[in-house]
Each structure stands twice: as structure tokens, then as C-alpha cells.
Amino acid sequence: MIDGYNRDISYLRVSITDRCNLRCQYCVPKEGLSRVGHDDILRYEEIIRIVMVAVKMGIRKVRITGGEPLVRRGVVDFIATLNLIDGLEDISLTTNAVLLEETAERLYQAGVRRINISLDSLDPGKYKEITRGGNLEAVLRGIQKAHEVGFQPIKINVVTIQGFNDDEALQFAELTMDRPYQVRFIELMPFGFAGMESLGKHLPNDDLKERINRRYTLEISPKARSQNDGPADLYRIRGGQGEIGFISPLSHQFCSTCNRLRLTSSGRLRACLLLDDEIDVLSPLREGCTNQELAGLLQLAVTKKPVTHDLNIEERHMKKCLTEMTSIGG
Numbered sequence: 108m109i110d111g112y113n114r115d116i117s118y119l120r121v122s123i124t125d126r127c128n129l130r131c132q133y134c135v136p137k138e139g140l141s142r143v144g145h146d147d148i149l150r151y152e153e154i155i156r157i158v159m160v161a162v163k164m165g166i167r168k169v170r171i172t173g174g175e176p177l178v179r180r181g182v183v184d185f186i187a188t189l190n191l192i193d194g195l196e197d198i199s200l201t202t203n204a205v206l207l208e209e210t211a212e213r214l215y216q217a218g219v220r221r222i223n224i225s226l227d228s229l230d231p232g233k234y235k236e237i238t239r240g241g242n243l244e245a246v247l248r249g250i251q252k253a254h255e256v257g258f259q260p261i262k263i264n265v266v267t268i269q270g271f272n273d274d275e276a277l278q279f280a281e282l283t284m285d286r287p288y289q290v291r292f293i294e295l296m297p298f299g300f301a302g303m304e305s306l307g308k309h310l311p312n313d314d315l316k317e318r319i320n321r322r323y324t325l326e327i328s329p330k331a332r333s334q335n336d337g338p339a340d341l342y343r344i345r346g347g348q349g350e351i352g353f354i355s356p357l358s359h360q361f362c363s364t365c366n367r368l369r370l371t372s373s374g375r376l377r378a379c380l381l382l383d384d385e386i387d388v389l390s391p392l393r394e395g396c397t398n399q400e401l402a403g404l405l406q407l408a409v410t411k412k413p414v415t416h417d418l419n420i421e422e423r424h425m426k427k428c429l430t431e432m433t434s435i436g437g
């Protein structure tokens with residue numbers, strides 16, 4: 108599927124739930140979010156049908172996300188079924204790793220090899236604070252287990268928040284010294300309900316890179332040009348086993364290489380993380396649409412892809428997306 112700007116759309120991110128076992132401050136309001144009812148969430152069979160059609164149209168990679176995907180019952184069997192789809196080359200997962208220790212082995216058997224883990228602090232108290240109650244120990248055990256089971260790569264995603272965790276940049280970078288982890292620093296986006304609060308907490312990745320460079324020599328990673336690296340600028344500390352990535356949606360926009368479509372847990376196709384103009388596939392599915400009609404909706408979503416997002420750190424450009432990250436899937 109080629110969009111209006113000559114980008115080959117081959118990657119589908121599927122949010123399987125809007126529920127999460129954490130309440131990260133920049134993602135979810137303290138009082139929580141109103142949840143979509145069970146009947147209005149895509150059933151696994153429905154997701155599988157959408158993916159089968161999408162693969163016929165050129166999708167080759169699927170990432171399972173949420174909310175927190177590991178809280179949805181039956182997720183491992185669902186992934187194992189997804190893995191049977193002919194032509195689907197890659198299934199990956201994004202998780203907060205709270206439940207990873209107990210699930211890692213089964214996920215691997217189901218066919219997942221690549222895993223992204225969100226982790227914003229290595230300090231138990233700060234982790235608890237930013238996630239409103241999360242237990243860092245469980246996450247670290249989950250990462251260790253994923254390493255033992257053989258996931259490769261294991262990417263650790265750190266959303267950088269000025270004044271909160273920017274002082275941990277070196278510590279995060281050092282995780283790559285003797286483990287083959289890819290630690291990726293992601294710029295905080297003024298997005299959704301928490302957008303206002305995010306203003307002023309944005310830290311450009313160039314600043315962070317410079318701080319790490321002052322202590323260690325960062326060299327461009329040999330893996331920097333591989334197809335699976337996505338939007339990260341990849342480096343490694345000289346002599347280190349892993350990589351350090353910088354994902355900079357604000358300071359170095361990467362829209363020109365965007366190859367993604369998103370499917371929300373409530374069955375909406377989304378052409379861009381930051382564009383609320385969604386296409387409903389849940390209703391047509393339940394009204395008995397054909398695969399050809401489904402294909403038409405996927406194609407329509409592709410035509411809606413904007414040339415670039417208009418997110419900016421200035422308040423006047425701040426994005427008040429109607430759909431929250433928990434439903435879209437980050």
C-alpha cells in the first residue's frame with residue numbers, strides 16, 4: 108500500500124486493550140479514564156481477520172500494544188494464531204513488563220521475538236511515582252527473564268521528562284555496556300489529556316546525546332541502517348554490547364519514513380498517531396462486511412496519512428487528541 112507521499116505502508120500497530128495495570132502520569136489522568144465496554148473492543152477473531160486482509164494488501168509487520176497488552180486474557184494464544192498468518196513476517200510486542208516474567212516464555216513460543224519495554228526510571232521510588240504505584244523490581248525481573256528466554260532485540264523505551272528522569276540518562280545508557288539491550292530515549296509529546304502538563308518538560312534529544320557523549324564516546328551503530336530499527340537514530344558506546352537510540356518526534360521529525368497504520372482497541376483505523384480522523388472498522392465488521400470491503404477501508408486509511416504531523420512544543424500547536432494513547436497504543 109503506497110500512500111499519497113510515496114511511503115510504503117507495511118507496518119500495523121494493533122492495540123488490543125485500553126486497559127493498563129499502570130497509570131503513568133503523562134499518559135493517564137489520576138482519576139483514570141473511562142473505559143470502553145467489553146462489547147465495543149475488537150474480539151481476537153476480528154483482529155485476526157483484519158490482519159489477514161492487511162497482510163494480503165502488503166502489511167508485513169505487526170506490533171501488539173495497548174493499554175497494556177499482557178493484561179488482556181488469551182493474549183498468548185491470540186499471538187500464536189496471528190503467527191500462523193501466511194505472509195506476516197514479524198510480530199513484536201510493546202509492554203510495561205510488569206507481567207513479563209511470568210509470560211515471557213509462552214510469548215516466545217507463540218512466535219514473538221522482538222520486544223519493547225517501557226521504563227522511565229531506574230529508581231524504585233521514582234518509578235513508583237511516575238507510574239502511580241508500579242513496582243520496578245517486577246519490571247527488572249521481566250527484562251531479565253526476556254533476556255534469558257532469548258528475545259532479540261530487547262528495546263527499553265525511556266520517555267525523557269525534563270527535571271524528572273533526565274538525570275538518569277547515563278545510568279540508562281550504561282545498561283547497554285554489558286547487555287545487548289537497545290535503550291531508546293523518546294521525546295515526551297504534548298499529547299492527549301496530559302498535554303498541558305507536558306509543556307515545559309520536553310527535552311530535545313540532542314541535549315541528552317551531548318550529555319552522554321561528554322562521558323562516553325558514542326559511535327554510530329553498525330545496525331543503524333537495518334530495516335527493523337524504525338525511527339531511532341542508533342548509536343553505541345564504544346565497546347558496549349547494546350545500542351542507544353534517540354527517537355525525536357519533535358526535534359527531528361521522522362514522518363517522511365513513516366510506514367505505519369494503527370488499529371485501536373475499539374476498532375478504528377488511524378493513519379497517524381496524532382490525527383483523530385479515524386475510520387471505523389468495528390461496525391462494518393459486525394454488520395457482515397466482506398474482506399473486499401475491509402480492504403477498501405484499509406486503503407482509505409492509507410490515503411488519509413498526512414505528509415507530517417503538526418505536533419509542536421508550543422502551546423498553540425499542542426495536540427488535544429480525542430483518543431488517548433491507552434486506546435491508540437503508543
Ligand code: SAM
Pocket residue numbers: 127133134172173174175176201202203223224225226264266293294295296297298305432433436437
Ligand atoms: N503498556 C505498554 C507499555 O507500557 O509499553 C504499551 C502502551 S504505552 C501507551 C506505549 C508507549 O507510549 C510507552 O512507552 C509510553 O511511554 C508512551 N507514551 C505515552 N504517552 C506518551 C507521550 N505523551 N509522549 C511520549 N510517549 C508516550
